[in-house]
Amino acid sequence: MGKLKKIKVHIADDHKVLIDGINAVLKTEEQIEVVGCSLNGEQVLQWYKENNSDVLILDINMPKLDGIAVLKEFQKQDNRPSIVILSSYDDVKLVKEVMKIGAKGFLAKKCASEQIVEAIKTVYSGENYFSKSIQSKIVSSFSDSNGNAEKNYFNLLTDREKEILTLIAKEFNTREIAESLFISINTVETHRKNLIKKLQVKNVVGLALFAHKNKMV
Amino acid sequence: MGKLKKIKVHIADDHKVLIDGINAVLKTEEQIEVVGCSLNGEQVLQWYKENNSDVLILDINMPKLDGIAVLKEFQKQDNRPSIVILSSYDDVKLVKEVMKIGAKGFLAKKCASEQIVEAIKTVYSGENYFSKSIQSKIVSSFSDSNGNAEKNYFNLLTDREKEILTLIAKEFNTREIAESLFISINTVETHRKNLIKKLQVKNVVGLALFAHKNKMV
DNA sequence: TTTTATATCACGGAAAACCGTGAGTAACGA
DNA sequence: TCGTTACTCACGGTTTTCCGTGATATAAAA
Numbered sequence: 221m222g223k224l225k226k227i228k229v230h231i232a233d234d235h236k237v238l239i240d241g242i243n244a245v246l247k248t249e250e251q252i253e254v255v256g257c258s259l260n261g262e263q264v265l266q267w268y269k270e271n272n273s274d275v276l277i278l279d280i281n282m283p284k285l286d287g288i289a290v291l292k293e294f295q296k297q298d299n300r301p302s303i304v305i306l307s308s309y310d311d312v313k314l315v316k317e318v319m320k321i322g323a324k325g326f327l328a329k330k331c332a333s334e335q336i337v338e339a340i341k342t343v344y345s346g347e348n349y350f351s352k353s354i355q356s357k358i359v360s361s362f363s364d365s366n367g368n369a370e371k372n373y374f375n376l377l378t379d380r381e382k383e384i385l386t387l388i389a390k391e392f393n394t395r396e397i398a399e400s401l402f403i404s405i406n407t408v409e410t411h412r413k414n415l416i417k418k419l420q421v422k423n424v425v426g427l428a429l430f431a432h433k434n435k436m437v
Numbered sequence: 438m439g440k441l442k443k444i445k446v447h448i449a450d451d452h453k454v455l456i457d458g459i460n461a462v463l464k465t466e467e468q469i470e471v472v473g474c475s476l477n478g479e480q481v482l483q484w485y486k487e488n489n490s491d492v493l494i495l496d497i498n499m500p501k502l503d504g505i506a507v508l509k510e511f512q513k514q515d516n517r518p519s520i521v522i523l524s525s526y527d528d529v530k531l532v533k534e535v536m537k538i539g540a541k542g543f544l545a546k547k548c549a550s551e552q553i554v555e556a557i558k559t560v561y562s563g564e565n566y567f568s569k570s571i572q573s574k575i576v577s578s579f580s581d582s583n584g585n586a587e588k589n590y591f592n593l594l595t596d597r598e599k600e601i602l603t604l605i606a607k608e609f610n611t612r613e614i615a616e617s618l619f620i621s622i623n624t625v626e627t628h629r630k631n632l633i634k635k636l637q638v639k640n641v642v643g644l645a646l647f648a649h650k651n652k653m654v
Numbered sequence: 655t656t657t658t659a660t661a662t663c664a665c666g667g668a669a670a671a672c673c674g675t676g677a678g679t680a681a682c683g684a
Numbered sequence: 685t686c687g688t689t690a691c692t693c694a695c696g697g698t699t700t701t702c703c704g705t706g707a708t709a710t711a712a713a714a
Contacts, residue, residue: 235525240550241458244465259547308452330476333457378690389646391639393670406693413673422608423700424671428642429606432649595660610700623663630703640670641701 226253227344228272232264232290233279233306238329242277245333252340261285265293268301275340276301277327280318281308288318295322302343304336315354325349373419374434381418382436384411388424389431443470444561445489449481449507450496450523455546459494462550469557478502482510485518492557493518494544497535498525498652505535512539519560521553525652528591532571542566591651593635599653601628605641606648 229252231239239257246252255273258264262284264276276294280287287305294300304325305318315326324343327335331351342349377385387397394412398405416423419430431437446469448456456474463469472490475481479501481493493511497504504522511517521542522535532543541560544552548568559566594602604614611629615622633640636647648654 235455235546236549237523237544237546237553238452238455238458240462241455241460243458244461244550245457248461306454327454329452329454332453333461336454380691388642391643391646393640395670403691404693406695407691409671409673410693411691412671416672423610423641425605425641425645426608428645429608429649429654432646437646597661612700620661621663623665624661626701626703627663628661629701633702 227251227340228253228255228274229277229340230254230256230258230264230267230271230273230275230301231277232258232261232282232287233277234259234282235279238279242333242336245336246340249337252337261287261290264290268294272299273301274344276303277306277336277340278303278323279306280314288321291318291321291323304339304343304349315350319348326354327351328353373430376418377415381411381415384408385415385427385431386436388412388415389428389437444468444557445470445472445491446494446557447471447473447475447481447484447488447490447492447518448494449475449478449499449504450494451476451499452496459550459553462553463557466554469554476500478504478507481507485511489516490518491561493520494523494553494557495520495540496523497531505538508535508538508540521556521560521566532567534596536565543571544568545570590636590647594632598628598632598635601625602632602644602648603653605629605632606645606654 229246231242231254233239233242236259239259243254243257246254256267256271258267260282264278265285278287278290282290291303291305294303300322302324303322304327305315305323306327306329307314308329318326325339325348327339327349328351331353335351339349339351383401384397387400392400394405394408398408401408412424412427415427419427421427421430446463448459448471450456450459453476456476460471460474463471473484473488475484477499481495482502495504495507499507508520508522511520517539519541520539521544522532522540523544523546524531525546535543542556542565544556544566545568548570552568556566556568600618601614604617609617611622611625615625618625629641629644632644636644638644638647
């Protein structure tokens with residue numbers, strides 16, 4: 221073993237240019253071999269029914285079945301590849317979420333391609349891997365709670381507030397929310413007010429966008 | 438001439454992985470040489486102050502100065518590269534717009550990397566280039582207006598409507614939009630009304646979510 | 655030339671959102 | 685027991701959104 225066995229990698233991303241690019245980068249790596257590619261989540265699952273790889277580079281935003289759904293599907297299975305999540309943006313919460321459901325690594329697309337190679341080798345060896353940009357974000361997310369804060373906003377919300385926020389993001393108005401939750405309009409308005417304060421947005425538009433960004437809808 | 442002169446290419450995109458990928462792909466092309474890269478619009482303009490290239494691969498969504506702004510800047514200049522726009526999504530209206538302000542080609546990121554090579558060679562020879570996916574969209578955009586329709590809501594919007602929708606999704610209220618566009622509040626309200634009708638949503642929340650889903654923010 | 659599409663503006667009224675302030679209850683932990 | 689947090693509700697007033705209806709100007713398309 222050693223020279224003989226290459227790390228088998230599958231790449232899944234709906235941007236074909238990116239797949240080709242990563243492919244080209246990995247072609248220069250002797251220890252790595254790209255054995256398959258997919259353009260959406262369904263293709264990924266289909267491919268793994270009859271094939272296998274050591275590592276899977278998985279984009280979050282994909283048509284038909286997104287990265288999260290694919291990840292959850294793999295979680296049910298025994299013989300699964302080490303999965304490195306590829307995301308357009310650094311988001312500590314997203315990292316937490318995907319690591320909890322079985323991802324082994326996290327790469328932002330803005331990072332350098334050498335980090336892909338690093339990531340593949342690291343997760344193949346059994347360790348977790350985070351791209352440098354997200355590492356620093358994770359670190360700084362521990363030192364908030366006071367001064368800087370950043371965007372731990374989501375965790376500030378109570379369950380009830382999340383519930384109401386979800387309804388707002390579904391285009392429900394205050395009266396409709398009140399009726400569907402069997403509470404007073406005044407109460408809903410209070411919650412809305414608190415949400416706007418907590419999330420530091422200007423109006424319902426800000427609330428809706430926050431909900432959407434945090435995948436509450 | 439012929440073998441000696443390579444096509445000089447500059448790549449601008451805020452996703453470093455993508456730059457590295459394209460770089461790797463183009464490295465295998467004898468006729469093409471990548472002479473520079475940028476991660477945002479300002480860098481592009483800075484680079485072209487002291488350097489030059491035959492072709493510029495230009496991403497639309499970039500921090501600091503977006504692709505459109507860069508394109509407009511180049512339009513004022515005499516000795517400019519042939520510009521190929523790189524976009525995350527196919528949008529016939531966007532294609533029209535960028536071609537009008539001097540772009541020579543349009544590539545969606547989901548297209549295959551061979552098309553980048555094709556695009557570079559084509560625009561270098563003086564012709565325009567469109568990726569296949571957008572070609573078919575352009576063609577079908579001529580034959581709609583009747584039957585199928587689908588949910589091409591986005592293309593239903595006029596430029597002004599898109600502009601206003603973007604501002605709504607940025608939490609601007611009607612007065613603020615009116616002031617920033619130097620038009621009457623009444624006009625903005627009319628536009629908002631038309632947007633709600635066209636997109637078949639209930640309120641600004643629906644508008645904001647639509648804008649977000651279509652990556653207008 | 656007529657029609658259509660786009661962008662502009664106006665008015666009035668109803669509905670909803672926004673904002674501050676205050677207050678009662680229940681649950682939990684220090 | 686006391687303090688905190690979450691959830692509930694109320695009131696009054698301002699601002700904004702929502703909705704219909706109608707009008708003008710312009711430029712492109714039929």
